[in-house]
Amino acid sequence: MRLRVDQRTATILLTVPRRVSQRHALAWAADQRDWIETQLAAIAPPVRFVPDAVIPLYDLPHRIDWSPERSRLVRRDEDRLTVGGPLENLEARLLRWLKRHxxxxxxxxxxxxxxxxxxxxxxxxxxxxxxxxxxxxxxxxxxxxxxxxxxxxxxxxxxxxxxxxxxxxxxxxxxxxxxxxxxxxxxxxxxxxxxxxxxxxxxxxxxx
Missing domain, CATH: 3.30.2010.10 (Metalloproteases ("zincins"), catalytic domain)
Structure with missing residues (x-):
């Protein structure tokens, strides 16, 4: 049996061999409560793509520099990612740019x-x-x-x-x-x- 923590969703994943009963597996997992709580506590909070948040592009800090008057196109400018357009879909635009880049x-x-x-x-x-x-x-x-x-x-x-x-x-x-x-x-x-x-x-x- 194996326990794993999904860092993205803070979900506990339990892998169980076929020969092990569900009752036994859940009892074993319950005994790992201290380990589970330690792993969950170690997960850092998410960083949203919002104005002034910092993204480690190439492991170098880049601040999200947003202004509604600018173009919606994302542009990398030294230690900043400059972008404009509506605030409500800023995260989606930045994510698309990062994936495309x-x-x-x-x-x-x-x-x-x-x-x-x-x-x-x-x-x-x-x-x-x-x-x-x-x-x-x-x-x-x-x-x-x-x-x-x-x-x-x-x-x-x-x-x-x-x-x-x-x-x-x-x-x-x-x-x-x-x-x-x-x-x-x-x-x-x-x-x-x-x-x-x-x-x-x-x-x-x-x-x-």
Whole structure:
């Protein structure tokens, strides 16, 4: 049996093998109350996309600079994201911009590493998965979490190199890890460690 906390929804997820009864599983989960309360207390409150909120774009603080007189188009200006238009749909506009920006940036970096590896990538895309930062299918399609653009550049690029390496090795063998390091030109382990330590905090942003 396994307990997990969904950082986005503060939901407790209980995984139970088929041979275990529901009564026994719920009793076991009840015994984990202290652990559950500790995990829930550790979840940081969500950060709404509202005027003057700060978004860690590339792990660098960017303040949302909103004025109703400005254009609705989002523009990055050094340490700010400037935007206008109606306040009631500000969050939706910013989220669309972030996802579009993530898709463009991750596609460009995927092409860069794919060229270096001498492989093709069928297509790239972004989503908002809970527990995965990237995935590569056997058909050559790669998808990423858009939230990677909230992480440092070296973490994001290590994740891209990881997924591109799966176009050659669909496993996590020593040859696979050696290829990731070769593509990246650096040890990817610090990036994986960063995501383990800090990845859950990226789900705070844009979560109502």
């Amino acid at each position: 993530a898709a463009e940036l991750l596609d460009r970096e995927t092409c860069e590493f794919a060229d270096k590896a001498g492989v093709s990538v069928d297509r790239t895309g972004v989503g908002d998965p809970v527990s995965r930062w990237g995935s590569c299918s056997s058909t050559g399609a790669i998808r990423y979490s858009w939230r990677l653009i909230l992480a440092p550049e070296w973490v994001r690029r290590a994740t891209v190199a990881h997924e591109v390496a799966h176009r050659i090795h669909m496993d996590h063998s020593p040859r696979f890890h050696a290829l990731v390091a070769d593509l990246l030109g650096a040890d990817p382990k610090p990036a994986r460690s960063w995501l383990r330590r800090n990845g859950s905090s990226l789900h705070r942003f844009g979560r109502v």
